[in-house]
Amino acid sequence: MHIMEGFLPVEWSAFWFALAIPFVVYGAWKVKKEIERDPKSKSLLAVSLGFIFVLSALKLPSVTGSCSHPTGTGVAVVLFGPSITAFLSSIALLYQALLLAHGGITTLGANTFSMGIFGPIFGFLVYKALKKFSLSVAFFSAAAVADLMTYVMTSFQLALAYPATPGIEGVLASAIKFLGIFAITQVPIAVIEAFVALTLLKSIKTYTPEVSTA
Amino acid sequence: MATSLEEMSESLESVQVNSKKLLDGPIKVWLVLLSLPLILLDFHTQLIALILFSALSIHASKYFFKIIKIPFGFIFLGILVILFTIDGKEVVSFYFLKITDKSVETALNAMLRSFSALSAFSYLILTTTLPEFISAIRLKGFVRELMLLSYRAIQVLLEEIESLRISAEARLGFFGIRRSIKTTSMLSYMLFLRSFEKVEKFERAKEARCYAGVFPMQKFKSKGSVFAVILLSLMAMGSLI
Known part of the structure; x- marks a missing residue:
């Protein structure tokens, strides 16, 4: 779920930029090291980025009829790990803004933090925790959790910018309302995307075992 | 599955190339990038920017109306939540939902800011291809x-x-x-x-192709610098009022 251009007041867009930048820079540094180690990985990373973008731009069969699409970050984090995902999704989000008019430039920091950092980190933790028991369950939950945490984070970002009353209680009251209204579209998407991610990752694991997962 | 993605992004790209550009090149990108923070900061700037950039965008391409449809749903839902959430003196109420003076004020502010920033942003995406932006x-x-x-x-x-x-x-x-x-x-x-x-x-x-790490790219020339300076100073003036 993207926060649209101009929806956040200036102090909050600056705040989320400040929070997202360290993760993205660390991811960029890791990518740079990877490229220096093996120059051929440049093409691999570029195509992966393209893959994430196209995957995230893929229209899902939607229940509510709204414009819904997967974030693709659940798959990305299982394949590349959280730091590279942070870097790749910040670029993918910029592309989504400039090529599809989803999201925006002043809200890029907030969107990167929710979709590229916060959601994927939780997805990754769940994946790591469940990997030992069942790979299928781990794939499914990684994508579902990455999606759901992204949506929870976005609702909190909106609630922080527009609290019901000043103070923590007001933020929580707002957050509940934002969570409620966006649940209509986001929860079905998370489940559907988790199914898609499960089949995708399982196919990758079965038919292309040379591709390693994180 | 009626509208295809490729169609969408491809048509946006052809729009970007074919749109009428009063401003062009790096100056256009920087105008929008500098305007966006100004727009977020001040009410008068938002009004001025909304008028100027909407006019520029509509002049650039009719596709503008198609582009703003996507963010509209989000803004509509967000504004609705703001309207019924923020506490203050009650104005109207139905059952458990109530609208207050503060919530109306915040909702209107958020709406103006969003539309204003959106008009500037859509001018950027209507006229700028990705390589030009980079x-x-x-x-x-x-x-x-x-x-x-x-x-x-x-x-x-x-x-x-x-x-x-x-x-x-x-x-x-x-x-x-x-x-x-x-x-x-x-x-x-x-x-x-x-x-x-x-x-x-x-x-x-x-x-x-003997690639040595530098991706070749077209050079873009700026056009309409004077116009850009006028626009920017108009907006800066707005924030001083």
Whole structure:
């Protein structure tokens, strides 16, 4: 779920930029090291980025009829790990803004933090925790959790910018309302995307075992 | 599955190339990038920017009305929540929902700011292709290279997924939700495999052209600098009022 251009007041867009930048820079540094180690990985990373973008731009069969699409970050984090995902999704989000008019430039920091950092980190933790028991369950939950945490984070970002009353209680009251209204579209998407991610990752694991997962 | 993605992004690209540009080149990108923070900061600037950039965008291309449809739903829902959430002196109430003086004020503020920023942003996306954007913000090194390479990859992969999607649809692959989900997963895996093929081809194509780490790019010239300065000072004046 993207926060649209101009929806956040200036102090909050600056705040989320400040929070997202360290993760993205660390991811960029890791990518740079990877490229220096093996120059051929440049093409691999570029195509992966393209893959994430196209995957995230893929229209899902939607229940509510709204414009819904997967974030693709659940798959990305299982394949590349959280730091590279942070870097790749910040670029993918910029592309989504400039090529599809989803999201925006002043809200890029907030969107990167929710979709590229916060959601994927939780997805990754769940994946790591469940990997030992069942790979299928781990794939499914990684994508579902990455999606759901992204949506929870976005609702909190909106609630922080527009609290019901000043103070923590007001933020929580707002957050509940934002969570409620966006649940209509986001929860079905998370489940559907988790199914898609499960089949995708399982196919990758079965038919292309040379591709390693994180 | 009525509108296809490739169509959407491709038509946006053709719009970007064919739109009427009063301003062009790096100056246009910087005008929008500098205006956006000004717009977020001040009420008068928002009014001025909304009028100026909407006029510029409509002049640039009729596609403007299509583009703003996507963010509208989000803004509408967000404003609705703000309207019924923020506490203050009650103005109207139905059952458990109440609108207060503060919530109306905040909602109107958020709406004006969103529309104003959106008009500036849509002028940028209506007139600027991605390589032009990258060249204007003067990215250097591996980030720039990665972005240009992946931009190329996106176009190739979009074409790829579109042909896959059409053949799946011809076989009734999107008939019903369960089947749609299955088809989408199969499509995404096929796309994944094809991406890997593309990596090999990319490498070979780059080597065949003696690629040495610098992606060639067109130079873009600025046009309408005076106009840009006038626009920017108008907006800056707004914030001083």
